[in-house]
Amino acid sequence: MQENGFENLPGSGPLRDSKKFASDQMVRWCPGCGDFAVLAVIQKVLASLDIPREKYAFISGIGCSSRFPYYMNTYGFHSIHGRALPIATGVKCANPDLQVWVATGDGDALSIGGNHFIHALRRNVDLKVILFNNRIYGLTKGQLSPTSEFGKKTKSTPWGSIEYPLNPVTMALASEATFVARGLAADVAGLTEIVSRAAKHQGTAFVEVLQNCVVFNNGAWKEVEDKASREERVVRLQHGKPLIFGKDRNKGIRLKGFDPEVVEFLPDRPPKDLVVHDEKAESPHMAYLLSKMNETNHPVPVGVFRAVRQPTLHELMEEQIIKARQSAPTDLQAVLNNSEEAAA
Amino acid sequence: MNKLKAVKPKSQSSEEIDSVTIRFAGDSGDGIQLTGLQFSTATALAGNDLSTFPDYPADIRAPLGSLFGVSGYQIHFSSSRAFTPGDAPDVLVAMNPAALKVNTKELRKGGLVIANSDAFNTQNLGKAGYATNPLEDGSLSDFRVIPVELSRRTGEALQGLPLTKPQAERCKNFYALGMMYWLYDRPMEGTLKWIETKFKKNPVMAEANKKALLAGNAFAETTELFGQYYRIKKSPVEPGVYRNVTGNEAMALGLLTAAQLSGLQLWYGSYPITPASEILHELSKYKNLGVKTFQAEDEIAAVCSSIGAAFAGALGTTGTSGPGVSLKSEALGLAAIVELPLVIINIQRGGPSTGLPTKTEQSDLFQALYGRHGECPMPVLAAATPADCFQMAIEASRLAVKYMTPVLLLSDGFLGIGAEPWRVPDITKLVKFPPSKLPPPDKFKPYQRDPTTLARPWALPGMSGYEHRIGGLEKADITGTVNYEPENHERMCRLRQAKIDKIVSEIPPMDVLGPKKGKVLVLGWGSTYGAITAAVSRLQAKGESVASAHLRYLNPLPSDLGEVLARYERVIVPELNLGQLVHLVRDRYLVDAQGLNKVKGLSFKVAEIENAVMALLAGRRD
Incomplete structure (x- = not known):
C-alpha cells in the first residue's frame, strides 16, 4: 500500500515488558509530579498491546507534559507549543500503520492549540490524545491556564483570575470526538483501564487526566485526588450502569430538567430514575450534561463518557484514493499530458 | 441538438502579423476570465507562443458597472516568443463603460476598441463617470472604435431557446469570443467541446453558448465589420506535447x-x-x-x-x-x-x-x-x-x-x-532522487551527518531498530538528544548553516543573455524574467551593450554571481518591491547596483525596463 522510496525492513514483535518502553533519558519532572504516574500507566498499557515498539509515535507540543516523548523508547517528536495535533495528523495520515499518541497539557491543547484541538477531534483523526490537566502553566512557572478556576491567584493574576475556565471534556464532546474519557493520575488502576480502552479505540481517543502540580498548583484536584475523600467526590461512569457513588454506594445522579442532581438513598434501594450511563449513545447529549458536573456542586465523573465508532480521517482518505484509482488514470505521464481529461 | 455546423471558409481578405495583445474587460460577473482562458487555449492550439495576465478585483461580485469591479484578462500571442502579456493592448474588448474607462489609458494609440454598445446606457455611463457617451462624443478618436450591440445580438441569436432574458444575456461573452476567434483566425473546436463538457447537465445552456459563439463568429464574417482578419504564424517550437x-x-x-x-x-x-x-x-x-x-x-x-x-x-x-x-x-x-x-x-x-x-x-x-x-x-x-x-x-x-x-x-x-x-x-x-540509504540500526545516530551533504539520516517511524526522538530543543551533535551546552549550540548553528551553504554546489553557472561583459547587466529574479528578457532583447537589437542574468536560486546564490556582476560597468536590478535583491547584492558583493522598483501590484512593462536601462546608459540616475 505504502509507496515510498525507503527499504522495507523486518519488523519486531510486540514487547511485553513495560520497562522496555522507557528511554535512556533521565526523567526531569519535579519529584511528586502527576506526570510520572501517567508515564507509568502508558508504558504498562503499551506492553499489553500487540503492537511492535517501532509502530508507536509519540507527538507533543510544549509544556511539562510535552517532554513525554523523550522518555519513551519509541519514535517521538517534541514539537512547538500547541501544534502537536496537526503534526500528529500528518504522521497518522501519511503512515496509517502507526499508532500515534499525543501528550499535551491544558495550556498547550486548549489555549495556544485550541483551534487544532477542536479540528483534530471533529475530523476523527486516529490519535490517542492524553491531556494532562493541572490547571496551571508549569513550565513557564505558574501563570493562569484556560482551566484555572475563576478567582484563582497566580503569578499573572495576583488579584485573582477574572476569566471563566473551560471544561476539556465538554469541549471534546462539542467537537464531535468519538471517544471521550477522564481519569485521575492518582488512581492508577482506574487510569490504566481508561487508557487501555483509548488505545484500542479507532478514531480520536481523548483522555483528560486530572493531575497535580506540586510546585505551582499544589492541590489542583485535592478532593478528587485524596484517597480519603475521593469516593465521595467522584462518580465512576460504567456503560449500562446507573450513576451511583459514595463510599457506601448510597448516592446517585438523576436529572432535574436538564440539570444533574445528587440524590441520596439506602444502599440496597436505589431509585429507578437514576441516570443510566450509555457511552455508545449516538447523540452525545447526555454525555454533555454529565460533563458539566464539576467539583463545586457534584461529584466529578470519571471514566468513558463516549465511545462510538465512526470512519476515521485516514480511512476516508485511503478510501477516496482507492475509488479515484478505479475511475481515473494512475499514470503520471497521462496526467501531465492532459490534466482536464485525466482528473477525476 | 448537436447540429451546429463548423465554420465555412473565410470570404474576407487577411493580413499576416507577428504578434498581438488583446484585453478582455468587463464586470467581474461577465465571464471575462473564462473568455480569456478559452481564447488562450485556442491560441495554444493554433500553435502560438503566448503569455497571459488575468487581472481581477478582490471582490467576488463587485457592484455591477463599477470602476473597481472591472475584471480583465490580457493575452499576448506571437509567431515568435511571447515573453510577457504585452505592455499596451492592441485590442480592447469592453463589455461596459467602466471597462472602457479603466482600460483606455493602457490601450495602444490606433488600437481597436470593441464595445458592447448595449451596456452604454445612462446609468452605466454615470457609474463609470462619463458625462457623455464616449462611443459617440469623439473622445476616443485616438482609437478605432467598433460598437457592437452585443446583448441584443446575442438575444436574437438565441431566439427560440427556452431562456429568460438574463440567461440569454449571460451568453454575450461567447458571442464576443466568436467574433475574436474570427478576427484572429483561431480554431473554435476546443471551445465548442469545452462548452459541451462544462454544460453536460444543462443542455439548453450548452446549446445557447455554442450558438452564441458561432453567431458571433458568423457576424464578424458576414458584416465586414473589421474589413479583414489577421493571421499569426505558428511559433517555431521544439517538437513535443504542449x-x-x-x-x-x-x-x-x-x-x-x-x-x-x-x-x-x-x-x-x-x-x-x-x-x-x-x-x-x-x-x-x-x-x-x-x-x-x-x-x-x-x-x-x-x-x-x-x-x-x-x-x-x-x-x-x-x-x-x-x-x-x-x-x-x-x-x-x-x-x-x-x-x-x-x-x-x-x-x-x-x-x-x-x-x-x-x-x-x-x-x-x-x-x-x-x-x-x-x-x-x-x-x-x-x-x-x-x-x-x-x-x-x-x-x-x-x-x-x-x-x-x-x-x-x-x-x-x-x-x-x-x-x-x-x-x-x-x-x-527526469532524474530520480530517492532518499539516502540508512546505515544499519546499530550504526544509526539521528544526527550523524553525511560528510558530503551534511544531511542527517531520515529514519521513519515504523522501522525497527531506529527508534529515536526529535524535537525543537537544541540537539546534541550526532546523537540528537536534548543538549543545552554552549559549545554544542554554536556547533549545531554552524553545521546547519554549513549544510545550506553546501547547496551552492548544486547550482548551475549563471546563464547570461547577451555580451559576456559590457556596460549594463540587468539582474532579476522571479516573475520579472519575461519583461527583463524582452527589454534586453530589444536593447541588444538596437546595438546596446546590455546583458541580463536571472536568479532562480536566492539562497545560496550561484557561486559565479560575483564574478558575473564584476564584468559590467553598471548593474540594475528590476524588482516588484522597494529594493530587496539589490540590497542583498550590494551587501554580498560590494557592487554599486541600482534598483528599479515598482510596487503597484502590477508586473513591469517591457518599456519601463527598457527606458530605465537607456537612462542608465545615458548616465542618468533616476
Missing part, C-alpha cells in the same frame, strides 16, 4: 512529479489563500495518483501537518502567500532544527497584511531569506515563468530530500494565475 499551464497548475504538476521521482508519498497541507489556493484545488483532483491533500484549519496546522507527514516519510509540502508564511514561520524554525525535508511555496501578493490579495508583488524576498527567529538558514528558490514552476517544484523537493531541510520556493500572483505553453516532459527522462 499544453497551456498557469504557474499554479505547473506547481501542482511539479509536486506530483517530484513525488514520483523521489518515490515518496505526496502530502500537501494547505489553508485557502489568494493567490495560492489553485495549487490545493489542482492537487486535490489527483487522488488517482495517491496524493494526500489536507485543507487544514489554519496556516499553522497546514505546515505542521506537512512536517508530521515528513516525519512519517512523506514528501511534505505546503503552499500559501506572504501572510500565511508569517503564520508558518515558527514551524519553519522547527523544520529547520529537526532537519526534515519540507517544501514551502509562497505565491507572493501585494502586502503588508491583506494588502492587495489578487495583485502581484515580489516583496517577500527578505521574509524568505531572513524572516525567522534564531539562526535559521533555508534554501530559497524562485520560479521565473509559469511553466518554470514545474521545474522549480521538482528542484525544491529534490534539495529538501537530499539535504534534509525545509526549502522555500517563491512564485507570485503574476506567475500563479498567468499562463504560457509548456512542453510536457517525458518523465522517464
